[in-house]
Amino acid sequence: MTNVRLVAxxxxxxKPSATRLLADRLVTAARERxxxxxxxxxxxxxxxxxxxxxxxxxxxxxxxxxxxxxAVEAVTGADALIAVTPVFTASYSGLFKSFFDVIEPDALxxxxxxxxxxxxxxxxSLVLDHAMRPLFGYLRALVVPTGVYAAAEDxxxxxxxxTATLPDRITRAAGELAAFTAAARQARPAGPAQTPAGxxxxxxxxxxxxxxxxxxxxxxxxxG
Amino acid sequence: MVIKVxxxxxTVGDVTTDPTTGRTPTEHERVKAMVAIALKAEEVGLxxxxxxEHHNPPFVPSSPTxxxxxIAARTERLILSTSTTLITxxxxxxxxxxxxxxxxxxxxxxxxxMGRGNTGPVYPWFGQDIRNGIPLAIExxxxxHRLWREDVVDWEGRFRTPLQGFTSTPRPLDGVPPFVxxxxxxxxxxxxxxxxxxxxxxxxxxxxxxxxxxxLIGLYRQRYAHYGHGAPEQAIVGLGGQVFMxxxxxxxxxxxxPYFDVAPVYGHGPSLEEFMRETxxxxxxxxxxxxxxxxxxxxxxxxxxxxxxxxxxxxxLKTVLEQIDMLGEEVVPVLRKEFAIGRPANVPDAPTxxxxxxxxxxxxxxxxx
Numbered sequence: 001m002t003n004v005r006l007v008a009x010x011x012x013x014x015k016p017s018a019t020r021l022l023a024d025r026l027v028t029a030a031r032e033r034x035x036x037x038x039x040x041x042x043x044x045x046x047x048x049x050x051x052x053x054x055x056x057x058x059x060x061x062x063x064x065x066x067x068x069x070x071a072v073e074a075v076t077g078a079d080a081l082i083a084v085t086p087v088f089t090a091s092y093s094g095l096f097k098s099f100f101d102v103i104e105p106d107a108l109x110x111x112x113x114x115x116x117x118x119x120x121x122x123x124x125s126l127v128l129d130h131a132m133r134p135l136f137g138y139l140r141a142l143v144v145p146t147g148v149y150a151a152a153e154d155x156x157x158x159x160x161x162x163t164a165t166l167p168d169r170i171t172r173a174a175g176e177l178a179a180f181t182a183a184a185r186q187a188r189p190a191g192p193a194q195t196p197a198g199x200x201x202x203x204x205x206x207x208x209x210x211x212x213x214x215x216x217x218x219x220x221x222x223x224g
Numbered sequence: 225m226v227i228k229v230x231x232x233x234x235t236v237g238d239v240t241t242d243p244t245t246g247r248t249p250t251e252h253e254r255v256k257a258m259v260a261i262a263l264k265a266e267e268v269g270l271x272x273x274x275x276x277e278h279h280n281p282p283f284v285p286s287s288p289t290x291x292x293x294x295i296a297a298r299t300e301r302l303i304l305s306t307s308t309t310l311i312t313x314x315x316x317x318x319x320x321x322x323x324x325x326x327x328x329x330x331x332x333x334x335x336x337x338m339g340r341g342n343t344g345p346v347y348p349w350f351g352q353d354i355r356n357g358i359p360l361a362i363e364x365x366x367x368x369h370r371l372w373r374e375d376v377v378d379w380e381g382r383f384r385t386p387l388q389g390f391t392s393t394p395r396p397l398d399g400v401p402p403f404v405x406x407x408x409x410x411x412x413x414x415x416x417x418x419x420x421x422x423x424x425x426x427x428x429x430x431x432x433x434x435x436x437x438x439x440l441i442g443l444y445r446q447r448y449a450h451y452g453h454g455a456p457e458q459a460i461v462g463l464g465g466q467v468f469m470x471x472x473x474x475x476x477x478x479x480x481x482p483y484f485d486v487a488p489v490y491g492h493g494p495s496l497e498e499f500m501r502e503t504x505x506x507x508x509x510x511x512x513x514x515x516x517x518x519x520x521x522x523x524x525x526x527x528x529x530x531x532x533x534x535x536x537x538x539x540x541l542k543t544v545l546e547q548i549d550m551l552g553e554e555v556v557p558v559l560r561k562e563f564a565i566g567r568p569a570n571v572p573d574a575p576t577x578x579x580x581x582x583x584x585x586x587x588x589x590x591x592x593x
Contacts, residue, residue, distance in 0.1 A: 060493030063432045065502050209412045209443060212420035212451075219363045219382055 004039040004181060006030055007078035011048045011085040011096035018118045020047065022150045023084040026116055029174030030082065037182055044078075046071050048095050055095065058102045068102070076107040080114075080181040081141070083132070087119035091131045100135065109140040110187075112180035114173050116148040125149035142184060144176035229563045230574040231556045232272025233265050233548065234307040234464065234531040237285035240538035243486045248538075254284050255291070257541045261534075262295045264545050266302040268552020271574075274305035274337065274531060279313075279346050282488070289322040296330035303576065304330055307428075307531065308339025308407045311368070312360040313350035315384065320371035320392040327397045332577030337405040337426050337462075338365060340414075356383070358413050365404075369421065372401035400584060403575045405462055405529075408440065415440050419447030419459070424575070426462035427524075430533060431490070433502050434523050437463075441524050458572055462529035463520055466505045468539075469550045473508035479543075480507045487537040510554035517555070518562055526567050528574040530559070 008027050012019025023045060031041045048055070054068035064072055075081060085096035115132040119125070128147035136143045146169060154166040164172070235258055241248040249257065262273040273295065275285045285291060292304040304326070309319060319336075327334040340357045341347075347354040363381045370377050371392040380386040396402065405424035408414035409431070418425040425444040429437040445456035453459070468483075470476035477496065484496045484507075499505050506516040517530065532551060535544040573579065 057494040057498070061431060061490045061499075063436075063502075065494065065498065066433070069433070209416050209447070212416050215358075215362050215413060215416070216366060219359055219366075 004034050004041050004079045004185075005074075005077060006034065006041050006043050006080050006082070007074055008043075008045045008082040008084065009048065009075060009096075009099065010045060011093050011099070012118070013049055013086070013093075013095075015049075017086075018150065018152070018155070019084050019086045020045075021155075022116055022118055022148065023082060025170050026082045026084070026114060026148065026174060029170050030080065030114070030177050033174050033178035034080075034181065037178055039182075044074050046074065048099050051099070052095060055098050055102060059098060064102060072103055072107075076103065078111065079185065080112045080177055081108070082114045082116065082177070083136070084116040084118070085132070087117055087124040087127050090124070091127060092117070092135070097135070100139070103139075105139060107139075108136070110184060111141045112177055112184050113141040113143050114146075114148070114177045115143055116150070116173070118150045120152050122149070122151040122153065125151070142180050144173060144180055146173040146176055148173050226573050226579075227271055227576070228567060228573045229527065229560065230271040230303065230529045231551070231559065232270050232274060232303070232305075232529070232531050233261060233535070233551075234272075234274040234276070234305075234533055235261060235285075235535050236276045236533070237278060237283050238488060238536050239282040239284060240488055240536065242538040242540055243482050245540075251284050253541075257535070257544070258285065258291065259295060259298075260541060261544060261548065262302065262304075263298060264548045265552075266299045268548055270302070270548070270552055270556060272303045272305055272529065272531060274307035276307050277310050277339075277341075278343070279349060280343055289326045292334070293326055293329055296326065296333065299333075301333070303333050303335060305334070305405075306336045307426075308337045308341070310341045310346070311338040311364050312340045312357055313346055313352050314364075316364040316368040317371065317384075317387075317390070317392060320368050321394075323402050324372065324392065324394050324396050327402050327577075328394055332397050332400075332581075334577075335403040335405065335575070337407045339407040340411075342409075352383070358411065359383075361414065362417060365417065365421075369401075369404075372396050397577065398581050400577060400580045403577075403580060405460075410436070410440070412440065412443055415444035416447055419444050419453075420451055422448065422451065422453035424460035424462055424528065426464070426529070426531075428464040429504055430464045430466045431503055434504070438523055445525070454572075455570065457525055457568065458570060460529075460572065460575060461524060461527035462531065463524060463527060464504070464531055464533065465517060465520070466503075466533045467513045467547070467551075467555075468507045468534070469510050469513055469547060469555075471509060473512055476507050476509065483537040483539055489536075491537075510550050513555050514558045514562070517559055521563065526563070526571045528572065 008023045010020045010023040027043055034041045051068050054065050058064045085092040113136050115128055117127050128149055133143055148169045150166055239254045265273050275288050277288050279286050288306050323336055340361050344354050363383055367379055375391055377390050378388055405426040406414050406418035407426045409428055427437045427441055445459045448459035449456045468476055468480040481496050506513050534547040
């Protein structure tokens with residue numbers, strides 16, 4: 001049995017918040033699917049509200065404080081990520097964007113990501129495709145085909161009979177995330193499990209250093 | 225005189241309004257204040273004065289060797305350095321010439337710190353592209369390194385006009401090039417570069433948490449050994465620090481807070497308390513500064529150079545000079561004593577012109593790659 005680190009990022013501001021509620025529903029569904037695949041799942045939900053001033057401070061100083069650093073390491077070290085934002089002024093919230101702004105641009109490469117959003121009306125549902133997909137596309141994450149948008153009306157009622165209901169969409173998206181996660185883990189070369197911080201990061205940095213002769217050689221005239 | 229660890233001041237040279245009075249110094253006042261700070265550093269027994277290099281307001285020090293040459297004429301023992309010299313956008317030929325000239329004028333009291341510079345527009349202003357930052361740092365330094373060691377240089381690279389039969393004059397004093405530090409805030413490539421040449425590595429740790437610099441310095445030490453310059457603990461390490469002191473620590477905090485809160489680099493962000501927790505900034509009594517600085521050795525190993533930032537964010541010159549007095553009288557003498565205790569015999573002293581000259585005399589004719 002392996003261990004999957006499933007991390008959800010919720011940018012909801014209310015307490016309780018519909019965004020957090022959606023994040024929790026997605027986490028539950030994804031955990032279920034992963035466990036059915038024989039995975040042991042470790043869940044972590046990160047509320048950006050609790051990190052709001054840390055994120056602003058990082059933007060100003062250029063480095064994360066201890067609390068934010070720990071959250072960023074959890075996200076970059078996750079095997080699967082669920083990212084949920086409320087719609088603010090026709091897009092993801094500024095807090096949501098700022099959190100991903102302080103993460104290194106290559107840190108989410110190849111990571112399975114489920115995008116989800118909440119809003120007052122269904123008219124904003126294309127925020128998933130017009131804002132969130134480009135963001136994670138830029139970060140070269142593997143965004144699953146189904147994004148989940150929950151309008152206020154989705155929390156009650158049984159839909160119109162023509163569109164999939166919120167529970168259906170959640171189940172489908174969670175299934176896709178579980179499949180992507182399994183595929184991404186298979187694609188990863190065998191070796192010791194990556195640890196997000198501490199000695200693991202140290203080893204990573206040392207392994208990544210390009211020998212100086214190589215740096216020099218790439219500059220010789222006639223090259224690139 | 226052998227100095228195990230050099231202590232000094234590094235300045236950014238910003239012109240910033242004093243938030244407590246609303247007064248902004250003129251550029252002329254700031255330039256003269258930087259000189260006064262250097263002279264004070266020598267007067268109180270510090271070892272190093274280093275100036276930044278900037279090509280945009282609100283900074284004044286665009287021409288470091290001019291300023292350092294003037295300071296050289298008015299000092300006797302202070303080592304004149306930079307923090308940093310832009311290896312990306314300056315012509316390496318001009319760096320070789322300017323600093324060799326300065327080295328002669330200052331009778332060897334010169335070293336310099338290479339840096340890339342992180343102000344985007346400076347690159348195009350000097351005909352370069354910031355995306356080439358690392359390649360520029362590598363190629364330009366490779367040329368500079370040769371210009372100081374080979375009398376006649378033929379050279380061709382990607383970024384500069386080729387040279388045929390070029391001799392950089394004056395030749396370095398006594399045939400010993402100025403010692404070079406490579407400054408880095410985050411790039412492992414620069415630690416690798418410093419290790420390759422057996423040069424010094426200066427980690428300007430004043431903004432980031434220590435763990436980041438432990439990794440960077442650890443990498444430099446390990447690669448220094450890899451390239452055969454000595455054991456990891458023999459690599460030449462410099463560190464930054466940032467302090468504000470008053471006899472009573474509460475007075476220090478009360479006086480410094482308005483400057484901190486609106487400081488150009490980190491102002492309007494974390495609280496003073498948070499920033500002190502996360503970074504080496506120490507605002508308090510001289511004893512607290514001693515205690516905090518002694519920790520650096522625990523974190524990073526025995527090292528060779530400690531520079532303090534004391535003159536930014538609009539602090540008035542009078543206050544800055546008081547800070548340097550306290551460094552010279554109450555902080556550095558204690559640190560010198562404490563750092564000497566238990567320092568392994570194989571850890572090298574801070575490099576100077578005379579120590580480099582002595583080392584070269586002891587090992588004649590080193591092969592130059």
